[in-house]
Amino acid sequence: MSHPSRALRLLAVALLLTTAGCTATSTTDAKPPTSTSAPQVTGPLCAALPTGTDPGNPTFLASQPVDEALRWIPTLTTFEAALRTSGTLTDLPTGTGVTILAPSDDAFAATFSEDNWDDLMTHHTDQLRTLLKAHLITGTHSIEDLVADGTATTLDGTTVTLIRTGPTARLADRADTVCADYQATNARIHIINAVLGPLPVTADSTGHRAH
Amino acid sequence: MRRPRPTLIAVSTLITVTLTTAPTPANAQRAAPPDQVTALTAHQADGYTTLAWQPVDGATDYQIERTPVDAHNTPTGAPTIVGIWRPNRQINQQAPTFADAGYHPGDTFQWRVRARAGTTEQPYSDPVTATTTAPWGNPATPGEQLRTQWETTHAAQYTSDTDEYAYTTAIDTLSDRVRVVELGRTVHNRPINMLVIGYPTPAATPEAIAATAPVAINCNVHGNEPGDREACLIMARQLAFSTDPRITDLLSHTTVLIVPTINGDGRANNTRGNSTGQDLNRDYSLIRQPETTAYIKMVRDYRPVAGYDGHEFGNTRAGDLPMLPPRHQNVAQPIFDQSQDMIEGHMYAKGAEAGWWACPYGCEGGGNVGLSEETILRNTLGLKNVTNSLLELRSSGGQTRPDEGNTANNRRRKTYSALWTFHQFLDYHRADRADILTSRAESIEIQAANTGRLVFRGSRPIPAHPAPHPGDSPPPLDAPRADLILDNAPCAYKLTDEQYNGARTDGPAGVGTTVAQRIAAHGWKVIKTGDGYYVPLNQPERGLIPLLLDTQGVEKLTDGERVYPTLTGRRNGPLVVSGFTCAANATINGPVTVQTGAALVATATTISGPVSATRAAGVLLADTTVNGPLQITNTTDAISIIDVTIAGPVNLSANTTGTDVPLLAGNTIRGPLNCTANSTAPTNLGIANIVHGPRTSQCAAL
Numbered sequence: 001m002s003h004p005s006r007a008l009r010l011l012a013v014a015l016l017l018t019t020a021g022c023t024a025t026s027t028t029d030a031k032p033p034t035s036t037s038a039p040q041v042t043g044p045l046c047a048a049l050p051t052g053t054d055p056g057n058p059t060f061l062a063s064q065p066v067d068e069a070l071r072w073i074p075t076l077t078t079f080e081a082a083l084r085t086s087g088t089l090t091d092l093p094t095g096t097g098v099t100i101l102a103p104s105d106d107a108f109a110a111t112f113s114e115d116n117w118d119d120l121m122t123h124h125t126d127q128l129r130t131l132l133k134a135h136l137i138t139g140t141h142s143i144e145d146l147v148a149d150g151t152a153t154t155l156d157g158t159t160v161t162l163i164r165t166g167p168t169a170r171l172a173d174r175a176d177t178v179c180a181d182y183q184a185t186n187a188r189i190h191i192i193n194a195v196l197g198p199l200p201v202t203a204d205s206t207g208h209r210a211h
Numbered sequence: 212m213r214r215p216r217p218t219l220i221a222v223s224t225l226i227t228v229t230l231t232t233a234p235t236p237a238n239a240q241r242a243a244p245p246d247q248v249t250a251l252t253a254h255q256a257d258g259y260t261t262l263a264w265q266p267v268d269g270a271t272d273y274q275i276e277r278t279p280v281d282a283h284n285t286p287t288g289a290p291t292i293v294g295i296w297r298p299n300r301q302i303n304q305q306a307p308t309f310a311d312a313g314y315h316p317g318d319t320f321q322w323r324v325r326a327r328a329g330t331t332e333q334p335y336s337d338p339v340t341a342t343t344t345a346p347w348g349n350p351a352t353p354g355e356q357l358r359t360q361w362e363t364t365h366a367a368q369y370t371s372d373t374d375e376y377a378y379t380t381a382i383d384t385l386s387d388r389v390r391v392v393e394l395g396r397t398v399h400n401r402p403i404n405m406l407v408i409g410y411p412t413p414a415a416t417p418e419a420i421a422a423t424a425p426v427a428i429n430c431n432v433h434g435n436e437p438g439d440r441e442a443c444l445i446m447a448r449q450l451a452f453s454t455d456p457r458i459t460d461l462l463s464h465t466t467v468l469i470v471p472t473i474n475g476d477g478r479a480n481n482t483r484g485n486s487t488g489q490d491l492n493r494d495y496s497l498i499r500q501p502e503t504t505a506y507i508k509m510v511r512d513y514r515p516v517a518g519y520d521g522h523e524f525g526n527t528r529a530g531d532l533p534m535l536p537p538r539h540q541n542v543a544q545p546i547f548d549q550s551q552d553m554i555e556g557h558m559y560a561k562g563a564e565a566g567w568w569a570c571p572y573g574c575e576g577g578g579n580v581g582l583s584e585e586t587i588l589r590n591t592l593g594l595k596n597v598t599n600s601l602l603e604l605r606s607s608g609g610q611t612r613p614d615e616g617n618t619a620n621n622r623r624r625k626t627y628s629a630l631w632t633f634h635q636f637l638d639y640h641r642a643d644r645a646d647i648l649t650s651r652a653e654s655i656e657i658q659a660a661n662t663g664r665l666v667f668r669g670s671r672p673i674p675a676h677p678a679p680h681p682g683d684s685p686p687p688l689d690a691p692r693a694d695l696i697l698d699n700a701p702c703a704y705k706l707t708d709e710q711y712n713g714a715r716t717d718g719p720a721g722v723g724t725t726v727a728q729r730i731a732a733h734g735w736k737v738i739k740t741g742d743g744y745y746v747p748l749n750q751p752e753r754g755l756i757p758l759l760l761d762t763q764g765v766e767k768l769t770d771g772e773r774v775y776p777t778l779t780g781r782r783n784g785p786l787v788v789s790g791f792t793c794a795a796n797a798t799i800n801g802p803v804t805v806q807t808g809a810a811l812v813a814t815a816t817t818i819s820g821p822v823s824a825t826r827a828a829g830v831l832l833a834d835t836t837v838n839g840p841l842q843i844t845n846t847t848d849a850i851s852i853i854d855v856t857i858a859g860p861v862n863l864s865a866n867t868t869g870t871d872v873p874l875l876a877g878n879t880i881r882g883p884l885n886c887t888a889n890s891t892a893p894t895n896l897g898i899a900n901i902v903h904g905p906r907t908s909q910c911a912a913l
């Protein structure tokens with residue numbers, strides 16, 4: 001019923017984007033000439049995420065509100081749901097850009113046990129929001145700009161160091177960008193492979209939980 | 212009869228053959244190097260490709276390579292090792308198969324396979340090229356053209372709650388075979404829907420559907436394990452619109468019950484538990500939450516005879532599809548055996564054909580905890596005499612599927628492996644329906660007989676499947692602790708009014724339903740006599756009752772008082788029953804009269820003489836003989852007659868048990884059976900009675 005029209009809508013948007021173009025990024029052009037205006041995402045995980053004309057590709061996301069864009073990135077299901085249910089993004093002053101250091105699902109799984117995570121999600125909203133704010137920076141910053149500055153202050157008031165390590169950037173000496181420089185409306189999204197913030201690791205070493 | 216591990220004989224024969232066979236015949240047919248894989252074939256199915264090949268002597272394992280190609284067979288991407296075939300994948304290693312999945316369905320690929328001896332790679336096979344099967348349903352055919360959000364986004368997004376409702380509503384609207392019913396609401400008021408699917412149309416009422424021996428799939432209890440749910444939604448479309456004779460034949464012989472999302476709040480938040488943080492798969496016996504309550508009431512009303520419960524599993528060393536039967540030791544043996552037959556007899560064999568690695572829960576490294584809790588649906592259903600299995604989809608690609616991050620590749624492999632499993636589940640039910648029903652009937656009679664010890668927590672052993680086998684290690688033994696065994700089972704539990712009707716705080720926001728409401732949701736018989744509420748054990752869910760009502764229960768509702776039989780051995784002369792009377796292993800010579808407000812509960816008892824109850828509170832007889840007529844009228848609370856031989860006419864009339872359905876199942880009646888003017892017509896639970904005389908009125912079909 002509504003699904004074909006959704007698909008058509010998406011297709012139409014994607015087509016519009018390829019012709020209308022958008023702001024070029026500061027990264028070097030490593031893509032075919034036809035997509036010079038597309039956001040250039042970089043990092044080892046990018047190839048496994050939607051590319052080209054796939055639904056959820058970086059060019060399409062560049063025109064999306066940030067909350068919508070986050071829903072399209074398959075490896076951010078934990079982070080996206082936490083931002084959405086806690087309402088943390090709505091705390092941002094309207095009109096200001098945001099840069100999101102988004103831990104992957106694997107990063108969350110390596111940090112929190114399922115019980116701990118459910119407890120945070122259902123019973124400790126304040127703690128959860130603080131955790132999420134440790135991954136938000138005011139203003140839209142490319143990873144190159146952040147590395148050039150060397151430090152950034154997240155919304156929880158923490159100073160995060162950023163250094164270039166080969167093709168990726170290292171944050172707070174514990175996380176690496178795995179796919180950086182997604183764009184969304186008034187936003188940058190850098191996917192990272194570890195959770196920032198002060199909460200202790202509770203994931204159990206057995207790596208899996210019984211059904 | 213159930214197949215007593217049919218694969219074992221075949222496998223042991225095959226081992227011998229494999230060990231003694233010379234180089235494969237294919238080598239003789241063509242000039243291939245001796246260590247090159249030959250005879251590679253690619254068979255297409257929904258969302259996966261079964262690759263099969265001639266094995267190579269001395270191979271340690273095999274690598275499966277996939278390359279995307281265009282219509283001219285020109286590569287459009289890099290060749291990638293997408294699979295590792297290992298000997299512990301399947302029961303018959305002389306015919307290796309691998310279900311390659313994760314690609315976008317409809318794309319075209321070239322595959323090659325090579326053996327490795329140790330880590331030394333042997334030459335690749337000749338390539339095979341094929342276009343994979345596109346997502347099911349003709350895009351131009353109404354109904355078939357529906358797609359889920361997961362499908363339209365190429366698995367970048369899971370199907371949202373609102374998209375699920377729109378999709379299932381569209382199926383309901385466009386297919387006569389489907390009716391969507393709302394079972395209840397989540398804590399946050401999301402609907403818990405169930406698709407009821409039958410051919411040409413599903414039966415009208417739950418009781419009529421129960422008579423079709425339905426199958427139930429619980430697709431998504433843990434909100435962060437959504438892979439099975441997407442498979443359920445795709446399968447619902449196939450069942451609703453397919454003209455494949457296999458599908459219409461399946462639906463002509465059962466009703467398929469699909470609950471896509473019992474935990475809509477958890478799914479929306481991507482959390483394991485519901486919105487209160489409760490793990491719902493630790494709540495199916497206690498039913499503290501509205502979600503689990505909705506499911507258990509569905510089981511009571513629709514009476515599925517077989518089930519699957521969908522999950523994802525984080526053990527990277529596991530097979531594709533870890534499965535586990537109801538292991539709790541209070542589950543009747545025939546249900547355990549039938550469930551094992553479904554897993555080991557059917558799924559392991561069919562998995563070896565399709566290339567999916569079904570395996571015992573754990574597979575490698577085993578499972579460690581969480582195996583015998585009756586709070587887990589798998590065990591709860593087993594205790595309710597439902598043949599069933601847990602299904603896990605291995606979360607990550609693991610060691611055997613190296614081309615999966617937590618991305619679309621990974622999501623598609625999981626969902627299409629679940630789709631395969633659920634279709635196999637329907638095929639198993641179709642082929643083994645009679646055995647499943649026999650196991651259910653035997654188990655209900657075993658339970659109602661109330662014999663044998665009670666185990667409050669502890670599992671039946673699951674021996675390792677003999678090598679070559681799917682998986683290296685069985686689940687842990689998980690035997691019951693001595694302090695969790697009760698050798699002397701009581702006849703009933705007695706609850707005070709406070710225990711039965713008192714307010715509780717164990718639900719969402721500190722408000723819990725009463726024990727009375729939970730017992731009603733389970734569908735247990737309760738008899739109120741002057742001094743309390745009695746829950747007899749001689750009923751079909753005997754193994755579950757003590758887990759909730761006995762003081763030794765590990766996760767119980769209350770501390771019921773154990774009531775032991777008051778009447779055993781031989782008794783001569785007329786018996787007038789007042790209050791709560793429990794007979795067990797008794798021989799009663801003389802007429803029995805149950806007085807107004809009294810209750811008679813009997814097991815393994817022989818009564819020589821008529822039994823008459825007028826305005827009794829309850830009559831529950833099981834595994835008993837009545838040499839005389841049985842007359843039950845104006846009963847107020849509960850009637851259950853299971854596996855009883857009655858040498859005389861049986862009359863049930865004007866009983867006012869409200870919505871509580873009188874049970875009349877598996878009895879032999881040497882005389883007429885008459886049921887008239889009862890507030891609810893009796894049911895036989897699908898276990899026919901043998902009646903030598905005419906059956907009339909409300910019991911005409913029993």
Ligand SMILES: [Zn+2]
Pocket residue numbers: 210211433436521522523
């Ligand atoms: Zn689970």
